[in-house]
Amino acid sequence: MTLLSIRGLSAFYGTFQALFDVSLEAAEGETVAVIGANGAGKSTVLRAIAGVLPVQADAVHFAGRAVGGSPAHELVDLGIVMVPEGRKIFPSLSVEENLRIGAYRGRTGHWTLERIYELFPVLAERKRQPGTNLSGGEQQMLAIGRGLMANPRLLLVDEISLGLAPVVVKNLYRVLRTITGEGITTVVVDQDVSQIMELAQRVYCFRKGSVSLEGRPADLTRARIAAAYFGV
Amino acid sequence: MGWVDTVLQGVLLGGLYALFATGLSLIFVVMRIVNVAHGDLSILAAFLAVVIVEQLGLNPFLALALVVPLMVALGFLLQTLVLNRLLGRGVLPPILVTFGLSIVIQNALLEIFSADSRRLNPGGIETASVALGSELAVGWFSLITLAVAVLILVGLQLLIGRTGAGRAFRATSDDQETAELMGIDNRRLYALAMALSLAVVAVAGVFLGIRTTFTFSSGPDRLLFAFEAVIIGGLGSLWGTLVGGAVLGVAQTVGAKLSPGWGILSGHLVFLGVLLLRPQGLFSRARRVG
Numbered sequence: 001m002t003l004l005s006i007r008g009l010s011a012f013y014g015t016f017q018a019l020f021d022v023s024l025e026a027a028e029g030e031t032v033a034v035i036g037a038n039g040a041g042k043s044t045v046l047r048a049i050a051g052v053l054p055v056q057a058d059a060v061h062f063a064g065r066a067v068g069g070s071p072a073h074e075l076v077d078l079g080i081v082m083v084p085e086g087r088k089i090f091p092s093l094s095v096e097e098n099l100r101i102g103a104y105r106g107r108t109g110h111w112t113l114e115r116i117y118e119l120f121p122v123l124a125e126r127k128r129q130p131g132t133n134l135s136g137g138e139q140q141m142l143a144i145g146r147g148l149m150a151n152p153r154l155l156l157v158d159e160i161s162l163g164l165a166p167v168v169v170k171n172l173y174r175v176l177r178t179i180t181g182e183g184i185t186t187v188v189v190d191q192d193v194s195q196i197m198e199l200a201q202r203v204y205c206f207r208k209g210s211v212s213l214e215g216r217p218a219d220l221t222r223a224r225i226a227a228a229y230f231g232v
Numbered sequence: 233m234g235w236v237d238t239v240l241q242g243v244l245l246g247g248l249y250a251l252f253a254t255g256l257s258l259i260f261v262v263m264r265i266v267n268v269a270h271g272d273l274s275i276l277a278a279f280l281a282v283v284i285v286e287q288l289g290l291n292p293f294l295a296l297a298l299v300v301p302l303m304v305a306l307g308f309l310l311q312t313l314v315l316n317r318l319l320g321r322g323v324l325p326p327i328l329v330t331f332g333l334s335i336v337i338q339n340a341l342l343e344i345f346s347a348d349s350r351r352l353n354p355g356g357i358e359t360a361s362v363a364l365g366s367e368l369a370v371g372w373f374s375l376i377t378l379a380v381a382v383l384i385l386v387g388l389q390l391l392i393g394r395t396g397a398g399r400a401f402r403a404t405s406d407d408q409e410t411a412e413l414m415g416i417d418n419r420r421l422y423a424l425a426m427a428l429s430l431a432v433v434a435v436a437g438v439f440l441g442i443r444t445t446f447t448f449s450s451g452p453d454r455l456l457f458a459f460e461a462v463i464i465g466g467l468g469s470l471w472g473t474l475v476g477g478a479v480l481g482v483a484q485t486v487g488a489k490l491s492p493g494w495g496i497l498s499g500h501l502v503f504l505g506v507l508l509l510r511p512q513g514l515f516s517r518a519r520r521v522g
Contacts (some may be wrong), residue, residue, distance in 0.1 A: 032247075052412060072413055072415065073415045073417040076413075076415030088413075090403045090406045090411075092403070092406050093402055100399060101400065102414060104396070104416055123242065150415065
């Protein structure tokens with residue numbers, strides 16, 4: 001069953017058009033990768049789905065409903081949750097408070113504070129510290145944990161490996177595999193192609209605000225991906 | 233009057249200034265807007281108390297039980313019907329709209345209550361004092377004002393530090409867009425913050441009205457003192473607001489002791505001094521955003 005369906009999505013920052021007629025789908029339980037260079041429109045797609053960028057109502061369908069342009073808090077109620085680019089940990093909140101605010105809308109499900117601490121033991125050790133005292137990798141774990149606290153039906157993860165060391169990225173992908181293994185539909189954006197291709201069932205490559213390639217990782221050759229990525 | 237007495241009176245006056253400053257600071261920290269009508273809303277609350285005292289024969293302290301809910305409702309409506317419409321249009325529209333509101337409130341009060349000065353009479357407590365040793369006496373009412381200010385600050389501290397709504401206030405203050413991604417409806421949160429701010433403003437206005445006479449045009453001065461207390465204490469720090477109020481109060485009473493006309497001026501000078509030497513305020517939040 002298709003959970004997320006995007007058809008003919010265009011998006012603007014003021015007068016600048018960031019997305020041109022984008023179509024993208026995610027089936028229930030599927031892990032979808034979105035790759036592409038800087039400024040290709042990857043984050044813009046996620047921001048449009050999450051409701052922080054105004055778009056046409058019928059451009060985004062979720063569980064059969066047209067939800068494009070709905071305010072973010074209504075989308076969180078439906079289970080659309082985003083882990084934003086750059087982690088965006090709240091500096092005035094402790095690690096534990098950052099996790100608790102993820103559960104602000106009170107969606108119930110099997111993700112609880114205890115389960116997040118099981119998944120990321122380092123967060124339990126440092127729960128009283130300010131969230132921004134953590135290292136970059138730990139902050140990314142906190143941001144993912146904060147997103148899970150909302151008990152998402154669709155988890156959007158933006159630029160998961162941005163600015164992190166390869167060993168940290170590897171660890172994050174291992175955890176992400178655990179999460180997607182539980183059946184949460186996930187859309188992951190990354191510039192780093194190698195790890196994400198092993199995780200995802202389907203991949204979309206973006207270039208200049210449009211989808212330049214779509215397919216199953218096994219069906220795509222490195223040459224085709226490089227061509228779609230760089231436009232050469 | 234000795235110097236100790238002068239300083240003590242200043243600190244107690246600071247309790248009242250802190251009440252005014254807290255509501256202003258709360259709105260600025262959560263919403264990043266300046267409510268220019270803040271002082272006028274406090275005077276509106278004082279006039280509401282005048283009406284309630286005259287019509288129902290209540291003591292002004294008891295009138296608070298009606299004034300506070302009325303101001304809470306007004307804050308909720310003001311934010312929901314007016315200020316939320318200005319979201320996302322930059323910093324200027326809220327300043328202009330609240331400036332306009334300030335003029336509307338002043339003229340409405342002039343129309344209804346005339347230009348006569350008023351005062352709230354709580355029946356003797358405002359002149360009663362308690363002796364501290366042979367030379368020193370402080371007014372009961374000033375002590376009560378400071379105690380109420382401290383209680384309100386403790387309450388706000390607990391609300392902001394310990395509750396879910398408080399977490400949402402802090403998160404929104406840190407990063408509004410990410411707070412929205414967490415599912416925080418910022419329009420509702422802002423309405424809550426404005427209601428809370430006007431609850432404190434209501435208390436401040438009624439206490440002002442018991443302490444001194446006021447007219448329809450007393451609001452802007454209150455706004456100015458509230459600003460000064462917030463800046464001296466440091467934005468975003470509740471206890472800094474209390475200290476800022478006390479510093480301003482002491483500056484005013486000490487100035488007035490040196491020469492009767494210097495009270496307000498010396499308060500402004502201390503404020504300017506802090507702005508020059510420590511623009512972040514005495515107790516600015518250690519953690520800064522960005």
